[in-house]
Amino acid sequence: MSDLPRSQHIVASGLVAAVGITVAYLSYTQEPAAAFLFPRLISTVFVVLALWTFGKALLGRTKVGNGLSRTAMMNILPGLITALVFVFWAAKGLGFYTASTITFFILLSLYDPAPHNEAKTWIKRAIITAGFLAVMYGLFAMLLNVFTPREIFF
Amino acid sequence: MSLWDSLMAGLSLVATFEAFFALFAGICIGVVGGAIPGLSATMAVALTLPFTFSLQPITGILLLLGVYKGGIFGGSIPAILIKTPGTPASSATILDGHPMAERGEAGRALGMALWASCTADLVSNLSLILFAGWLASFALSFGPPEFFALILFSLTIIAGVSGESLLRGFLSALLGLLLATVGLDLVYGTNRFTFGDPNMMGGLNFIAVLIGLFAIPEIISMAWNPVAHLGKARALGQTKVTFADYRRSFRSIIRGSVIGVFLGSIPGIGAAPSAFLSYSEARRKSPNKENFGKGEIEGVAASEAGNNGVAGATLIPLLALGVPGDVITAIIIGAFMIHGLQPGPMMFILNVDIIYGLFIGLIVSSVFLFFVGSVAIKGFRFVADIPKRILMPAVLVLCIYGVFAVNNNIFDVGVMFVMGWVGYIMLRYRVPAAPFLIAFILGPLLEDNFRQSMLMSGSDPTILLRGPITWFFWTLTVVTIVAIVRSVVRKARSAV
Known part of the structure; x- marks a missing residue:
């Protein structure tokens, strides 16, 4: 396992969390609600896990991968x-x-x-x-x- | 329809020059694809998929199955000759195959790899024929809640075992599920996440996503280091595999085949763990265990039997339940869908001719594999030496043509490039791509079963826990998560 710069992980996981929040926002603001029920459920779980990953990156507990040089x-x-x-x-x-x-x-x-x-x-x-x-x-x-x-x- | 009638119906479908030629061509393409380090069986199947559109369903699917089986064997050629596995599944073959090549016995090692591969392939195909129908008849009692729980369990295990982290695996699968919701919702006629673009109304093209995710990152990786030297292929040598070698390794081959069948029928495990488990079991039980790792022919036989034993078995959950066991079967399920077929228990009733046609084709494929493999050992070994600087632009242009040819739409090519970069970033940050693709394919099925369950119960979510079958799958899901988390925690503690 290589130690990537912490900033690389913070940026990458931050972007994933931002994508998740955007998708969740879109799915919760669109109508009819029944058509967006499944995306709402999935995006909610996605946001929770993405924020968790972002939190781990902020704390410097995510070190795997080779990043982009x-x-x-x-x-x-x-x-x-x-x-x-x-x-x-x-x-x-x-x-x-x-x-x-x-x-x-x-x-x-x-x-x-x-x-x-x-x-x-x-x-x-x-x-x-x-x-x-x-x-x-x-x-x-x-x-x-x-x-x-x-x-x-x- | 009686068994005899089903067999005859299958035979009438498959006993054509076109079908046999497709199977034969598929095995040749697979062996070449598997033999080229940098390509893989997965990429070979993905790149062949666009060519199946103009073919009859059975012919197209047999072509892909041929590529799959040829690719798994083809991976052993560079593993033995240049110590570079053509596919991840051939990694275990290096352990004894390359030391044999170093002492001038490459021809013997490749011969044993072929014999073990064909035997394991046959065992795996027979197990598919024996178990798929039985499993499908059991799955006929499944309703939407049962299928929802089954797909969720499959996604959980694939997300859990595909990479190094359960969290990343889940994120990957969820991203695939979200992407699968893009497009026109057929129930309410609502556009979801299309941003007004008519190109996105039909959802993202499966082939563009697939090739983008699996082929483009490899091309980018080649561009990153185009001069990576792989080493010259070793000569085959004068020694050849004998029947005595085969008889001596027979127990390990059968054991490896059974391990392959067992692990292959569980979604998400794949061929590489099976090859290593088969190898370690062969070493444990062998009277020559001290020779393992130094060029023991039984080691080559065990690892090749382990990875080829998976090939037919991964089709058990695919055909019987409609759930792909790995990335390649996910691509093959996509091919079924493109041709208007839905794998699963109903296929054993509605398309029994295709099912039996596939069974017959698979048995024939083991024979074809033996003949193609025999030639491949002598001729295709030079394929392993193709330089990346030629391979990279060739594969790139092939990807573009393949994706464009699906709908004659340049938008799909754009999707491929975007997904290619997503795949490359996932590769660099070690986020597994397999859960993404499998979730993307199973997403619509998961949503349909979820919706039907809600309609059946008047939006009462407790229906998802009805009866012993759903409990069984939910229990397996929870047990899988707990087991993976425990193993991660243990690994972290032992590292401290």
């Missing part, structure tokens, strides 16, 4: 941005398969430890990407006939 977040961030651009813009704007190819290639290059200044590495990445696209296209477009946006390219 700045280094981890910085590693994850470029991949997350690429994925979000793909989902919310590129897939519709460029077409699913084109966007997938670009996204796959960017993610592969981002997280590939091989040197970026060698032509051989880039050729290898391009071949892997082409192979991946061929499998995806064959599986989804030709075998399963899944509808996907086909805008600029395919």
Whole structure:
């Protein structure tokens, strides 16, 4: 078990308690009451347990977990941005398969430890990407006939 | 319908090229998924689920069951070859499997893992066939209060044993129950927690939640440390498993299978504890106990029998009671629901052809597993070496396609990403995700039974305590909570 900074636990459990209180508030203020009876019961128990956890965090009695470090977040961030651009813009704007190819290639290059200044590495990445696209296209477009946006390219 | 008629009806459903091919393909996908560290049987089943929509119900479910069974065995390949379990259930296989690989007997260890897995799988399937019908006929006497108490007990035990803390397990389950209430309430026609968004009126998409919760956190973890080196796979070596090896380990295999069946039929326990218990029992009873941990083939047999014995048994509560025993069966129950089927005692009356079709398919799956596994040992071992930098973007794009393909709706992909971050934070803070998913799936059922109970009694909550069956489940719930709290307190005291 690693000792996480106490603040990390206080913030995390505080957020959970805040979510619980919001849901409980919403369920108790909505009508008809009968439709919200079950959510009311569940959210009430949830709030009690969430506040208990928050209290334990305040007292420094919650020490499990690895938390979220700045280094981890910085590693994850470029991949997350690429994925979000793909989902919310590129897939519709460029077409699913084109966007997938670009996204796959960017993610592969981002997280590939091989040197970026060698032509051989880039050729290898391009071949892997082409192979991946061929499998995806064959599986989804030709075998399963899944509808996907086909805008600029395919 | 007589037993013979039921069997024939099941056979007519399952004896098609499509169904057998789905089962075979499922086992292949599962073995590959289980053999790749970073993927797992759970993720393989989750990623296969979207492909079952266009298939017949029985074909789709057999595909998923094939992935499940293949995945559990596939996990043993990297466990033996590179000392990294492909699935948590294969952790015990490392103890003797890898020392055997180190001394050039990887082929023998993998062969024994396959033989033990297939034997345990067969025992587990037979126990499912024997006990599921009996349990279902008993469960026919259950009314809404009994089902409410049963689901509550299942959620309690899953929340209690899935993680390190009962409190976190309960929070996870309650969050899943709350999320399950999102959408249009069909009784009163009221929108609940939809915030005016029409995308949320049908509730959150199960597949988006599932893939978000189980696949995305693994991808994020890979992105966090993409160059993690796993080590090169060991060569298979010249030695092969012999019938004498099998005969020597037979007692441990049967014991492990029985342990697997027993633990698998209890919701929430899962394959990993079963594998370790089977291993420790084999060591305790073996005349070669001093060799355990140093490359004893009986140890490999016991741990593999323990984890594969669970596979068929987890389907007992699923089919007979409609309660999933672990995350994978929770995904499979979702597949049933997607195809308009509701597992539970009524299924043994209304869809007896599907039940018998599944039984036949499961027996055939043990045979397929043996053949696929034999090839996998030689060919798929290289799969374990696939670098994470290729695996990560491939799985991510596959997740996006899979979720999008369900409704052709980009909103579902957004839900997947949000749930992915929720799952990742849960992973980092060691909040178990299994209770969340199982509660999300069982939530509507729990609420329906609660509402029906209230309607039956005129809103008198004491109906939830009517009769010996509800008392039994309430007692089990209380005993479970007390036992878990006691064990936590004892652990805390011994740590001081």
